Amino acid sequence: MPNFRDFTFIVPALKGYQLAEEIYRHLDNIKVGCIHLKSDTCERLVKSKDLNDINFETILIDTKRHYSDRGSIKETKCGSDISMFYKGENGEEEVLWMEVSVRLSAKHMEPSI
Numbered sequence: 391m392p393n394f395r396d397f398t399f400i401v402p403a404l405k406g407y408q409l410a411e412e413i414y415r416h417l418d419n420i421k422v423g424c425i426h427l428k429s430d431t432c433e434r435l436v437k438s439k440d441l442n443d444i445n446f447e448t449i450l451i452d453t454k455r456h457y458s459d460r461g462s463i464k465e466t467k468c469g470s471d472i473s474m475f476y477k478g479e480n481g482e483e484e485v486l487w488m489e490v491s492v493r494l495s496a497k498h499m500e501p502s503i
C-alpha cells in the first residue's frame with residue numbers, strides 16, 4: 391500500500407442535509423471555514439474566527455430538529471436538496487452554504503473490503 395500524505399477535502403458550497411449527514415458519518419476532523427446564514431430579516435456571512443458555537447454537528451442536530459417539528463426528513467426523496475438550518479441567538483437561520491474542510495489521511499484512502 392502506498393504511503394499517502396494527508397489531504398484536505400474542501401466542499402465550498404455544501405447545501406443539503408443528506409450530503410452533510412454522509413460526510414459526517416464517514417469522515418473525521420470536519421471543520422467549518424465559513425457559513426452563509428439567512429433569517430427572516432437578514433443574511434450574514436460568518437467566518438471561521440467568529441463561528442464560536444456553530445459547528446458541523448450542531449447544524450445537523452438543528453436541521454434534524456427543524457424537520458422533525460414540521461414532518462419527517464424521510465418523507466423527502468433520497469438525494470434531494472434539503473436545506474439545513476442553525477438555531478442560535480438570532481433565532482433559526484437557513485444555511486445557504488458553508489465551506490467545509492475535512493482532513494483526509496491514508497486510512498481514508500484504503501479500499502474497503
